[in-house]
Amino acid sequence: MAIEVRDVNKSFGTTPVLHDVSLDVAAGSLxxxxxxxGGGKSTLLRVIAGLERPDTGTVRISGVDATRxxxxxxxxxxxxxxxxxxxxxxxxxxxxxxxxxxxxxxxxIRKRVMELxxxxxLEKLADRYPSQLSGxxxxxxxxxxxLAVEPQVLLLDEPFGALDAQVRKELRTWLRRLxxxxxxxxxxxxxxxxxxxxxxxxxxxxxxxxxxxxxxxGEVYDNPANPFVMRFLGPVxxxxxxxxxxxDIEISPDPVEGGSPAVVSRVxxxxxxxRVEVEIGGHEAWVQVTREQADRLGLxxxxxxxxxxxxxxxxxxxxx
Amino acid sequence: MTREVTAITVRPVRRLAGGTAAGLGTAVLYxxxxxxxxxxxxxxxxxxxxxGYFWRSVTTPDAWAALTLTVGASALVALVNLVMGTxxxxxLVRDRFPGRAVLDTIIDLxxxxxxxxxxxxxxxxxxxxxxxxxxxxxxxxxxVLALLFVTLPFVVRTVQPVLLELDTEMEQAAxxxxxxxxxxxxxxxxxxxxxxxxxxxxxxxxxxxxEFGSTVLISGNLPFKTQVAAVNIFSQxxxxxxTGAAAISTVLLVVALVALITLxxxxxxxxxxx
Numbered sequence: 001m002a003i004e005v006r007d008v009n010k011s012f013g014t015t016p017v018l019h020d021v022s023l024d025v026a027a028g029s030l031x032x033x034x035x036x037x038g039g040g041k042s043t044l045l046r047v048i049a050g051l052e053r054p055d056t057g058t059v060r061i062s063g064v065d066a067t068r069x070x071x072x073x074x075x076x077x078x079x080x081x082x083x084x085x086x087x088x089x090x091x092x093x094x095x096x097x098x099x100x101x102x103x104x105x106x107x108x109i110r111k112r113v114m115e116l117x118x119x120x121x122l123e124k125l126a127d128r129y130p131s132q133l134s135g136x137x138x139x140x141x142x143x144x145x146x147l148a149v150e151p152q153v154l155l156l157d158e159p160f161g162a163l164d165a166q167v168r169k170e171l172r173t174w175l176r177r178l179x180x181x182x183x184x185x186x187x188x189x190x191x192x193x194x195x196x197x198x199x200x201x202x203x204x205x206x207x208x209x210x211x212x213x214x215x216x217x218g219e220v221y222d223n224p225a226n227p228f229v230m231r232f233l234g235p236v237x238x239x240x241x242x243x244x245x246x247x248d249i250e251i252s253p254d255p256v257e258g259g260s261p262a263v264v265s266r267v268x269x270x271x272x273x274x275r276v277e278v279e280i281g282g283h284e285a286w287v288q289v290t291r292e293q294a295d296r297l298g299l300x301x302x303x304x305x306x307x308x309x310x311x312x313x314x315x316x317x318x319x320x
Numbered sequence: 321m322t323r324e325v326t327a328i329t330v331r332p333v334r335r336l337a338g339g340t341a342a343g344l345g346t347a348v349l350y351x352x353x354x355x356x357x358x359x360x361x362x363x364x365x366x367x368x369x370x371x372g373y374f375w376r377s378v379t380t381p382d383a384w385a386a387l388t389l390t391v392g393a394s395a396l397v398a399l400v401n402l403v404m405g406t407x408x409x410x411x412l413v414r415d416r417f418p419g420r421a422v423l424d425t426i427i428d429l430x431x432x433x434x435x436x437x438x439x440x441x442x443x444x445x446x447x448x449x450x451x452x453x454x455x456x457x458x459x460x461x462x463x464v465l466a467l468l469f470v471t472l473p474f475v476v477r478t479v480q481p482v483l484l485e486l487d488t489e490m491e492q493a494a495x496x497x498x499x500x501x502x503x504x505x506x507x508x509x510x511x512x513x514x515x516x517x518x519x520x521x522x523x524x525x526x527x528x529x530x531e532f533g534s535t536v537l538i539s540g541n542l543p544f545k546t547q548v549a550a551v552n553i554f555s556q557x558x559x560x561x562x563t564g565a566a567a568i569s570t571v572l573l574v575v576a577l578v579a580l581i582t583l584x585x586x587x588x589x590x591x592x593x594x
Binding site: 049050051070071072073074075077078080082084085086087088089097098101102142145146148149 | 487
């Protein structure tokens with residue numbers, strides 16, 4: 001295991017932030033810490049980096065107990081949401097920082113920095129200052145800077161959180177490709193489930209300071225441990241006292257076995273998918289169907305339909 | 321290329337022209353009345369009796385001693401405040417301790433106090449009847465002490481806001497890249513503070529060379545020993561030598577200008593890098 005976190009507790013003043021958190025991160029993996037804001041995920045990342053000290057519990061990095069080590073001695077690369085660029089240094093010197101601290105020979109530094117700048121596509125901007133870069137470029141610089149010291153693990157705290165949607169999507173794909181090239185054990189924090197599912201091999205869901213579930217994106221999406229995880233990982237709706245994914249519902253004009261009657265209240269066309277809003281058993285729910293299905297059924301407000309979970313669909317019974 | 325730029329910017333410039341011209345006019349007029357014309361008058365006056373007289377006025381033993389003492393003591397004071405002001409700003413921003421708010425307010429006291437009152441306080445504390453047993457009256461150390469007191473706030477007040485704004489994540493990033501606290505300070509924090517430190521130092525220096533009220537009591541104004549330039553100018557005027565007074569003033573003016581320009585150049589050089 002590249003990172004082993006055991007029974008970590010952490011409070012800020014009287015506010016508990018992490019409660020008995022244990023976590024294993026496999027060497028070479030790309031793990032997402034996913035959860036709502038205030039769930040403790042950034043704090044956990046900062047505990048791993050040594051930027052916060054846990055009240056109790058241990059952190060081992062590559063088998064070595066790092067709980068009491070300063071961040072300086074952990075050899076961990078850290079990327080901040082707001083880049084934390086060294087404003088007074090050029091892109092080149094920013095990336096060279098860790099190597100200069102380690103007093104590597106000048107030639108070696110030059111070579112390594114230029115390699116990294118090529119890797120993050122900033123080789124032409126080596127002499128610029130951070131203030132002359134876009135947000136996406138600054139974050140790529142920060143990533144190169146963290147990678148320069150060949151960290152044992154790379155930690156990214158909401159790395160794309162400050163970027164606009166378009167750049168965010170590009171960088172996500174690019175981070176995945178970069179990880180496939182560099183293979184450094186990587187943990188990133190995000191509150192965006194789509195980002196976690198798209199980029200990570202493993203998702204760890206954190207809420208209320210506890211690990212709620214850990215697994216591959218498929219496992220977590222298809223077999224959520226509880227209604228919270230199910231809601232957090234994707235769209236859900238409620239029929240017959242169960243939580244179901246809206247795309248896992250069969251809709252038919254005629255009564256079906258195990259189905260419940262519902263009345264269509266609105267049909268919304270969203271490009272390739274159609275959202276059918278219904279009233280069922282006194283509350284509102286919705287079903288996601290394809291355009292072709294919607295056309296075939298010819299649904300309109302006021303129509304009565306029958307709904308049931310699709311065979312094999314995962315649903316969670318809600319306690320009443 | 322210049323022509324292209326002009327063509328593009330013509331319209332916005334015209335639209336703003338009315339307001340800009342009025343604003344610029346007011347600013348220039350005000351500056352002229354308050355600063356430039358009086359300064360020019362001083363320089364003009366100093367040349368009344370020709371360059372020979374100017375030179376003789378400035379190099380009379382007592383004037384020269386006052387000038388060298390003033391510039392030397394001011395440089396020393398600026399350097400001490402550069403270090404101590406930065407340390408105090410650091411403590412005020414980074415440390416939490418009881419009485420911090422009080423200390424923060426006290427820093428401005430030298431600004432708020434009439435300088436002659438400051439002189440009086442210093443004389444009472446460090447004069448012949450010093451309750452602390454430290455007598456600095458009529459000595460150069462007394463001059464330095466008075467200048468230290470009145471110029472203390474400059475560096476503190478220029479560095480403090482920059483330090484408040486400084487992104488602490490930069491320091492965390494440096495630490496995670498393997499930098500020790502000292503390396504982080506030297507390579508990350510200090511370069512970001514230097515422009516503010518320099519401008520605070522420039523202000524402290526120029527204020528110190530002009531200081532009159534706080535030094536006049538504690539120094540005793542002994543010519544060749546503790547008389548500062550401002551007091552020397554004052555005694556020249558009292559002796560009805562206005563031209564000589566203007567000459568010494570002009571030298572102070574040039575020293576102040578050189579100091580401000582040097583530090584401005586240093587700052588530009590710093591900000592181009594940052």
